[in-house]
Amino acid sequence: MLLIVGLDGASHDLCERWIEQGHLPNLARIKREGKLLPLKSTIPSVSPVAWSSFMTGTNPGEHGVFGFFVPERPGPYEAPTRFRPVNSRDCRGKRFWEKMNEAGLSTGIVGVPVTYPVWPVQGHIVAGLLAPHLSTPGATYPAELAAEITAEVGPYRTVPRGIYAPGGEEALLRELHTCLELRGRLARYLLQNHRCDVHLFILYETDVAQHKMWRFMDSSHPRYDRSTAERWRNAIRDVYAHADSIVGELMRQLRDRDTLVVVSDHGSGPLHGTVHLNSWLWKKGYLVSKGGWKEWVQRQNAKHKMVQACTRIARQLGLLERISIDQENRRLLASGFLTAGSINWERTEAYSLGFEGAIYTVGERHAEITREIAEGLEGLQEPGSDQPLVESVHGAQDLYEGRLVEYAPSLILELTGGNYSASQKMFAPQLVTTPTDSGAHSSTGILGAWGPGAMVVGEGRSFNIQAVSGLLLAMVQVDAGRQKSAG
Ligand SMILES: [Zn+2]
Structure with a gap:
């Protein structure tokens, strides 16, 4: 059997530090007896993009x-009719487990982002990030698996529930550890009752903990506060340690011929600010709103505050426990943020969808506009300093290759030090504001291998996440062309 455990956002530097200090005994064992290497993420280093490259073995220009x-x-370069969350149909190309299925191997796939809606496989799939509730049609294959999981494992959720606001650390950590507990339980249940030749489980909580809790463990963070830090300093480390204990438990179930792989989609680092790219595009005249009362409301920023007030009340009433973070986020996105319907597309030449800091251009003059905007972005500075805010501006053609490059954003930004993320907001009070999150992504994750398959991972090499699916196929002796069984 090949067992793959994904640790979303597990950072190579943090793993090394905590292995050294003895907090991650199972990753330490993988490092000692197998391999544990840094793994380069995609640009941008965000989960849907990176995990898509992981599962297809291709770059974004190919998987889309x-x-x-x-x-x-x-x-490409036409006005959008709507913006929606990415789903499994947007990701093109064969996933590595489909190639394994073709070679006669069964696969159990759990918690991978961008696998919703799921599709039939030889084995099972439980969708991950960007899937709604487990009970939603399309969240599991076979469909009956959802009810079986709830009955046998407990209230398993695709992503942690509730949304975090400062002061809510205790509730957040309780939820993250509950989710990890459920993921561990589900893994054990599936290994015993739905055993496949290849199993993949992704633990998502490492990423959430880093986004929300980074400032408590980093005394150089602008929002570091000694009194709260004392209490929560080890919160992220404890989530890593919990994930490590799940890895260890699964490891103990392996037999001599089995291989274990651990992999993360990106690393992590401090988040200092949110850059409102749409606000900048709007001020420069590239992005034009339809105006009217909606614009007025957004410009007062009132709607966003209203949503926050409603969230506070809902939390007090205990309603949030019943809403998944994903739905909640979607509601937030739909409120104070950019919607396709609020844009005057006749006069708009560029827009951003936030998060990863990418800019799309619209219309016949797209090439010229792209150049102009790239130049303008290079002149932006970090607040309170004379350092550039944007570290690099990539054209899609420079970064990606493949049949879908034209559909890529015209510009892909790397914000300085990885310390900034982008928002979709059109009428922000300043170019850069302070977010609730204090952790962001970095480009270096991990790749670990233990057991006989580890020899596929060559000595002293470093890998890009795109290369991982090829390594996994080699571990079970499946070539893209050949049909061979794992034996
Ligand atoms: Zn991620």
Whole structure:
């Protein structure tokens, strides 16, 4: 059997540090007896893009997933009719487990982002990030698996529930550890009752903990506060340690011929600010709103505050426990943020979908506009300093290759030090504001291998996440062309 455990956002530097200090005994064992290497993420290093490259073995220009959101449009450089979360149909090309299925191997796939809606496989799939509730049609294959999981494992959720606001640390950590507990239980249940030749389980909580809790463990963070830090300093480390204990438990179930792989989609680092790219595009005249009362409301920023007030009340009433974070986020996105319907597309030449800091251009002058905007972005500075805010501006053609490059954003940004994320907001008070999150992504994740298959991972090499699916296929002796069984 090949067992793959994904640790979303597990950072190579943090793993090394905590292995050294003895907090991650199972990753330490993988490092000692197998391999544990840094793994380069995609640009941008966000989960949907990176995990899509992981599962297809291709770059974004080939698989077509460029971020969390998709502009639905008739063709490249045309005006979108709506923005929606990315789903499994947007990711093109064969996933590695489909190639394994073709070679006669069964596969159990759990918690991979961008696998909703699921499709038939030889084995089972439980969708991950960007899937709604487990009980939603399309969240599991076979469909009956959802009810079986709830009955046998407990209230398993695709993503942690509730949304975090400062002060809510205790509730957040309780939820993250509950989710990890459920993921561990589900893994054990599936290994015993639905055993396949290849199993993949992704633990998502490492990423959430880093986004929300980074400032408590980093005394150089602008929002570090000694009194709260004392209490929560080890929160992220404890989530890593919990994930490590799940890895260890699964490891103990392996037999001599089995191989274990651990992999993350990106690393993590401090988040200092949110850059409102749409606000900048709007001020420069590239992005034009339809105006009217909606614009007025957004400009007062009132709607966003109203949503926050409603969230506070809902939390007090205990309603949030029943809403998944995903739905909640969607509601937030739909409120104070950019919607395709609020844009005057006749006069708009560029827009951003936030998160990863990518800019799409619209219309015949797209090439010229792209150059102009790239130049303008280079002049932006970090607040309170004379350092550039944008570290690099990539054209899609420079980064990606493949049949879907034209659908990529025209510009893909790397914000300085990875310390900034982008928003979709059109009427922000300043170019850069302070977010609730204090952690962001970095480009270096991990790749670990233990057991006989580890020899496929060569000595002293470093890998890009795109290369992982080829390594996995080699571990079970499946070539893209050949049909061979794992034996
Ligand atoms: Zn991720």
